Amino acid sequence: MPDPGQILIKPSMKKRLRFAVVLLFFAAVPIAHAQLAIEIIGGAGKQFPIAVVPFANEGTLPQKLTEVISADLARSGQFKTVDTSGINPVPVEPEQINYPDIRGRNADAVVIGSVLPAQDGGVEVRFRLMDAVKQTQLAAASVTAAASQARATAHKIADMIYEAITGDKGVFSTRIAYIVKQGRRYQLQVADADGFGAQTVLASNEPIMSPSWSPDGNRLAYVSFESQRPIVVVQNLLAGTRKIVASFRGNNSAPAWSPDGSKLAVALSRDGGTQIFLIPSDGGTSAQRIATSTGIDTEPTFSADGKWIAFTSDRGGSPQIYRMPALGGDAQRLTFSGTYAVSPDWSPDGKSLTYLTRDNGFRVALLDLGSGQSMVLTESTLDERPRFAPNGKLILYATRDSGRGVLATVSVDGRYKTRLSTAAGDVREPTWGPLPKN
């Protein structure tokens, strides 16, 4: 990203704000100011040292941008933010940077910027990312947004910094969804990837499980027990509308989107045991069975190219991960170690699967499909539902901490962990939304 580019993020922000007005026929009033608190557990590993210098005039915004940018970069586990206190005068342009000072703080890169008034009461945020060793520009951009969108603007800038340094897409502007259980109350919530801005999009006195984000980011499929048995519902997050897409006899569960968004793979027990079917994602009465076994087949997940479905099956005696062609065909067993492997999620690059294994407890594991080797990534005992970040670098999962259900992330090398928890209740069943389109 060598040249400064004009990036308008207003349209997506308007979309985002509409979550606040999603109302459902049996939804509770959304909890105001609900958010997940993030705690960085830390870990070893090589981290890129970076100095994020406070932006000129950022004190005029409701949230200091560089605080959010620094927190984002640190949370990724791939950056170490160095202390920038005492830098005076604060550089706004590259020629104002005191490189010996920056290098003395052990930073290999430095971020500078400023906030300027823009039309319609908005602000223009300019930033530059400079290589502190070569003293060359690595990235720069001008972002125009409403002042109220300070956090989103900061996430956008953090994404650009992350991509310029690592070569991978940042996930700071993405969202996560999860279930909060408080007493007998279940809430499906959507929040920013850093836990801020949580909104309840569905509340019910019956269990909700298995949320799955559509590839366009506009819809969530999930399992609801609202009619006293599991059915699959697709909810449009922009319009707030819901549609029951699978309500066959028996259980309807485990929805997984095809990469083009047209189909859902689901697990149905309508023919007896739990088996995997394809249904149109907008509902209908047809369900195409794509595999037949005498055991349990469930938890389908599509490969990014849409050609394969990985799933859990106990056809061999214990639950293990298999894959088969997405249109049906012979299944091939993928996991061999241990007596319990469930809950697969295919990595965005198609090269690995994360799943839950029983290994001195129930823990998150990563299977390299090329080598066939598995690695256990966590040391906890009651982990659940590992799901990849859309850049494939982190895995979000549910676990227990001090008797409460919390969410956590672990880097794919197992070295870096963070924890996300709510003030009250158990958090479960996470899913990570796609990268934003723009």
Place this chain on the structure above:
Amino acid sequence: MKNILLGSLLIVALAACSSTSLKQKAPVSESGATTGGQRPGQSSATTPTTPLGINPLKDANNILSKRSVYFEFDSALVKDEFKPLVQAHARYLVEHPSTRLTVQGHTDERGSAEYNLALGQRRSDGVKQAMNVLGASDRQIDTVSFGKEKPKALGHDEDAWAQNRRADIVYAGE
């Protein structure tokens, strides 16, 4: 063959019940479910009778008031100790052809929600099939799984898990 088997079961049960009908069963301890001894729903192979005017399904002295079948981890096998309970409910359905019930499958909290949902379904289907073999009609028995979503015991230890690995028999209208 099925009728002969059922008939002999009924005779055995009826013959046995007269001598035990007034015996008071010790209350079942929730926390004692895994520590050996008498488990919830466990019974000798006898069926107490219930005095007229009392609903046998609600009579604490009647095995029909016992509604839970407990399972091992990742298993849907109905253990021998729960077969009398399943037989008693099957017999009740045969004797009351218009009565219907639902078998609700549950699991402990360990592992994935979705695999457990399927496992709970297998447990409820297994209990239903056992009742079908004993003569209960297919249309009298519905099954549903709640997986790990509705635990009875809220702890996070083997004691709680053992109580949550079960299938519950719920009669229509209850």
